[in-house]
Amino acid sequence: MSTEVPIAAYLILAAILFSIGVGAFLIKRNVISIFMSIELMLNAVNLTFVAFAHRWHAVPGQIFVFFVMVVAAAEAAVGLAIIIAIFRTRKTLNVDQINLMHN
Amino acid sequence: MNGSVNTLALLPEGILTLAGVLVMLAEPILKPGTSRKPLGWLAIIATVLAGVASGYQLHLYNLHGTMRAFSDSIQIDPFSVFFHLLIAAVVFVTLLGSLDYFEGKATHAGEYFALVLFGAVGMMLMTCSVELLMVFVGLEISSISTYIMAGFRKGKATGTEASIKYFLLGSFATAFFLYGIALAFGATGSTSIAAIAGALGASATPRLAFLALAMIIIGLGFKVSAAPFQVWTPDVYQGAPAPVVGLMSTAPKAAAFAVLLRITFFGFASMEARWSVLMWAIAALSMTIGNLGALKQKNVKRMLAYSSIAHAGYLIAAFTAFPENGIAAACFYTAAYSAMNVGAFAVITQLSGYEEHTRTIEDFTGAALRRPWLGALMTFFLLSMIGIPFTGGFFAKFYVFSAAISGGHTGLAVVGLLNSGVACFYYLRLLVAMYARHPHELGNDRAVFTKVSVPASCGLAAAALGTLVLGILPGRFVKLANRGSLAVMTIAKPAAADTPVETGVNTAPK
Numbered sequence: 001m002s003t004e005v006p007i008a009a010y011l012i013l014a015a016i017l018f019s020i021g022v023g024a025f026l027i028k029r030n031v032i033s034i035f036m037s038i039e040l041m042l043n044a045v046n047l048t049f050v051a052f053a054h055r056w057h058a059v060p061g062q063i064f065v066f067f068v069m070v071v072a073a074a075e076a077a078v079g080l081a082i083i084i085a086i087f088r089t090r091k092t093l094n095v096d097q098i099n100l101m102h103n
Numbered sequence: 104m105n106g107s108v109n110t111l112a113l114l115p116e117g118i119l120t121l122a123g124v125l126v127m128l129a130e131p132i133l134k135p136g137t138s139r140k141p142l143g144w145l146a147i148i149a150t151v152l153a154g155v156a157s158g159y160q161l162h163l164y165n166l167h168g169t170m171r172a173f174s175d176s177i178q179i180d181p182f183s184v185f186f187h188l189l190i191a192a193v194v195f196v197t198l199l200g201s202l203d204y205f206e207g208k209a210t211h212a213g214e215y216f217a218l219v220l221f222g223a224v225g226m227m228l229m230t231c232s233v234e235l236l237m238v239f240v241g242l243e244i245s246s247i248s249t250y251i252m253a254g255f256r257k258g259k260a261t262g263t264e265a266s267i268k269y270f271l272l273g274s275f276a277t278a279f280f281l282y283g284i285a286l287a288f289g290a291t292g293s294t295s296i297a298a299i300a301g302a303l304g305a306s307a308t309p310r311l312a313f314l315a316l317a318m319i320i321i322g323l324g325f326k327v328s329a330a331p332f333q334v335w336t337p338d339v340y341q342g343a344p345a346p347v348v349g350l351m352s353t354a355p356k357a358a359a360f361a362v363l364l365r366i367t368f369f370g371f372a373s374m375e376a377r378w379s380v381l382m383w384a385i386a387a388l389s390m391t392i393g394n395l396g397a398l399k400q401k402n403v404k405r406m407l408a409y410s411s412i413a414h415a416g417y418l419i420a421a422f423t424a425f426p427e428n429g430i431a432a433a434c435f436y437t438a439a440y441s442a443m444n445v446g447a448f449a450v451i452t453q454l455s456g457y458e459e460h461t462r463t464i465e466d467f468t469g470a471a472l473r474r475p476w477l478g479a480l481m482t483f484f485l486l487s488m489i490g491i492p493f494t495g496g497f498f499a500k501f502y503v504f505s506a507a508i509s510g511g512h513t514g515l516a517v518v519g520l521l522n523s524g525v526a527c528f529y530y531l532r533l534l535v536a537m538y539a540r541h542p543h544e545l546g547n548d549r550a551v552f553t554k555v556s557v558p559a560s561c562g563l564a565a566a567a568l569g570t571l572v573l574g575i576l577p578g579r580f581v582k583l584a585n586r587g588s589l590a591v592m593t594i595a596k597p598a599a600a601d602t603p604v605e606t607g608v609n610t611a612p613k
Contacts, residue, residue: 011289071243079250
């Protein structure tokens with residue numbers, strides 16, 4: 001299997017995706033974009049899990065991915081509901097304008 | 104193999120889940136506009152039962168030793184029982200204090216009780232899990248419930264803002280926590296805390312493991328609002344409803360600390376020299392940022408948010424100590440902190456009411472003169488936060504700092520004591536204001552004069568009693584905390600990884 005992609009490639013890709021997620025979380029100003037960057041981070045984690053599961057030949061890593069997906073879906077349901085609630089009270093999704101409280 | 108043992112391991116969580124589902128089912132059946140208090144009472148009864156169930160688990164532990172369930176992912180030992188009881192107590196006080204808080208104000212007031220119960224399930228699950236997958240599930244159950252609760256005053260702009268901020272930063276932290284778990288899995292090939300400890304102890308620790316632990320500490324650091332991950336705390340505490348803040352500033356943090364204790368002192372024990380430096384820095388930074396930030400706050404809830412950051416710092420100081428002192432000191436600190444903080448927010452709930460017209464320190468002027476009992480309780484809780492003798496806060500600080508000193512970190516203890524001095528200023532500022540005569544004594548109508556209901560008084564009394572007992576008779580709690588710390592350090596090696604032991608009562612810790 002000389003054509004197999006090395007594990008490190010997956011891990012580096014996952015690390016890059018995670019970093020993009022962190023960067024987007026900090027830079028983006030729209031609540032939905034911020035939320036999407038968190039999803040990106042979670043998917044980077046999933047990729048890491050699957051890659052390591054392959055390396056260790058251990059199923060728990062793959063099972064973990066399913067749990068992450070389920071929880072991410074639950075989080076999305078709650079998150080979108082909160083986003084709707086905030087849009088109703090503020091008529092905006094820009095985080096700079098959703099800032100009544102500060103020091 | 105004994106099937107009954109398996110279910111007993113999750114008995115408290117089972118009771119709370121059942122009650123939560125019942126509340127959810129009953130909520131839409133009840134006519135809109137009718138009282139939701141019966142649902143609240145159901146929740147309270149379930150919480151008491153869950154506490155009793157945890158006590159029963161301790162009894163089982165005394166008879167049979169550590170109880171394991173669900174492929175060794177759940178472990179019932181004095182450590183988990185300690186936190187189960189603590190969480191049940193906090194939820195009990197919160198529920199009593201907020202029985203009629205949302206009554207007639209929120210459209211589905213009953214759901215609040217269900218969310219509190221589900222949140223408690225998640226927190227309890229976190230404290231008894233020794234498998235990171237289970238910890239993650241518990242963490243998310245508790246987090247998602249608290250995200251919703253933070254925004255439960257739907258029409259309020261600050262409430263929804265608190266909710267979205269808590270949600271975004273909480274999920275951000277979860278992603279870090281997960282990445283940490285993934286890397287730990289990569290370094291050791293397992294997500295079980297015991298197996299991680301075994302793999303790391305056996306070989307030279309790979310750099311990947313340290314990165315994994317750093318990520319996990321970042322993730323949990325957000326949850327316990329330790330600096331430099333504390334940015335969300337002031338906004339969320341300011342915007343969320345007071346009883347919810349009382350809950351989420353104590354119970355989820357206690358659960359997150361329990362996880363952190365298990366992961367650091369047991370899972371990554373072989374790397375202690377490296378993470379204790381990290382903890383030293385986080386502790387010193389949290390104390391300083393928390394206390395300095397609190398000094399300039401005008402909003403009382405915001406001030407207490409900074410105070411809770413500082414308390415997280417004092418608590419984390421215990422992580423720099425030797426495990427035998429550190430774990431017990433940290434357990435005791437969470438108990439004392441929870442009692443006084445949930446109490447302080449219960450008083451604020453009563454003084455400010457649903458609309459929270461009484462927000463700033465100025466608004467609280469003369470409050471203790473008009474409401475002497477509430478004033479006295481608030482005084483007591485604030486004195487405990489300062490760390491005056493005969494309060495839980497005193498012994499908590501005493502144990503933590505003496506543990507840090509015996510671990511050779513006198514410098515950190517000095518930083519902590521200096522910080523405690525600084526903290527006096529803002530706590531006393533609120534106290535002085537509460538006992539000051541209001542400049543316009545007659546024209547002051549911002550405070551709502553509602554009578555404190557009997558359940559709410561019981562809740563307040565319970566919190567005060569907890570703080571007092573921890574302050575004058577800490578012996579029993581210290582004993583349980585010590586047993587808990589022993590349990591963390593000597594978790595028996597699990598059975599061979601490939602043969603999952605469904606249930607089992609393990610009496611032979613290695």
